Amino acid sequence: MAVVVGFIPTDVGFKALAAAREQAERRGGPLIVVNVVRDGVTSDPRHANDQQLEIARDQLRQAAVRVEMRQDHTDDDIADVLLRVVTEEKAELLVLGIRRQNDLARHLLGLTVQKLLLAAPCEVLVV
Incomplete structure (x- = not known):
């Protein structure tokens, strides 16, 4: 079954990538690595x-x-x-890396992570 990882090019993003690889190998893959680029935002x-x-x-x-x-x-x-990618790929697992900036983990994680945790049609692993 497929594993999808939302990849950002940070230390925690590379840790999530490693965790996703391990999970994909354990589950028999494939591994789908997705970096989302927001159009019109140049310095993200x-x-x-x-x-x-x-x-x-x-x-x-x-x-x-x-x-x-x-x-x-x-x-x-x-x-x-x-x-959308999780659904298209019929993923068994979504892997996310989150930054550990306190302030009660940025008001309990952040909107994107909250939405993914609540709406994902599969298991979610947060690294």
């Missing part, structure tokens, strides 16, 4: 550039399952894009 640190995507590919090169890297562009909600 969640957008992976070519070099960061290549680092992610290198991290996954020896994976024992098929890996698909996607960079989806949208002017929509990031959570909606990930939910």
Whole structure:
């Protein structure tokens, strides 16, 4: 069964990528890596550039399952894009990396993560 990971090019994003690889290999894959780029937003640190995507590919090169890297562009909600991919791929698991900035974990996680936790039609692993 498929594992989808919402990838952002940060330390926690790369940890989520490693966890997603492990889960995909355990479950028999494939692993779908999705970096969502919001159109019209030029300086978002969640957008992976070519070099960061290549680092992610290198991290996954020896994976024992098929890996698909996607960079989806949208002017929509990031959570909606990930939910669409999870549904299209019939994913068994969605993996997310969250930053551990306190303030009660940024008011209990943040809107995107909350939406994904509540609406995902599969298990969600938060790293």
